[in-house]
Amino acid sequence: MSSVQANNGARNPVGLLSGSVSYCAAVRDIRLFFPEGLCGADSPPLEEEEINTLTSDPILGLNTSPRRRLVKYERRTLVSLRGWEQLQSVERPYLAALCQTTCLILPAALGQGTGRPPYLELLEELIGKDFLVTGARLTAMNHPQAGFITAILSVTESEASSMRSVLTEGPCLVLAAQRDNAVVCFEALLTGDYCQKRPALDCTRHLLYPKTEKQAEELLCRLFDFLTSASVHQIENLDSF
Structure with a gap:
């Protein structure tokens, strides 16, 4: 569907x-x-029906040089100015000055069980905190790809081992979400009152997310080949240049 x-x-x-x-x-x-x-x-x-099932992510390459890059476009907004008879297109770059796009990876463990999936609590909270989801993919990763993701996130070896296991356990939901300070403020959001709810605690235990803008950019360029037109950030394919 x-x-x-x-x-x-x-x-x-x-x-x-x-x-x-x-x-x-x-x-x-x-x-x-x-x-x-x-x-x-x-x-x-x-x-x-000869329909394939994924055993690895088809766009997550392991090459050291990324094939895509993240670019930020200034948005033009139609505004009605007093005394003008029609809407005018005015460039307002300050609207996007603080806007960041983060990349969230929700492993298969977050969708298991018979009750309401805990990641729905997170999605509702993100939307309530003015996040705009600009990309979503359901994908699968093999062990080399999972190891590549842990390397981007710069985690310790013990954390990396646990992450690789979680990422290869089953399908992962990958989200791109934007708002002001989406990367630098995400940790604060996770430590708020919202995380006192049991479903949220279950969700954040396995949730993977970048701590820096550099990590966020690399995850987005590796895990997405495009974002929605509403996104301030867009992904360009370097092969086309």
């Missing part, structure tokens, strides 16, 4: 879900939207 956004004539966009109308249509839609394959274990229906 694919997620879409629709306006429906309302003032605020409304989130909708669009599902395939038949089994044959579902197979076609999966091949269209997920050409690299699906996250999860092999199953007879997938094998019969």
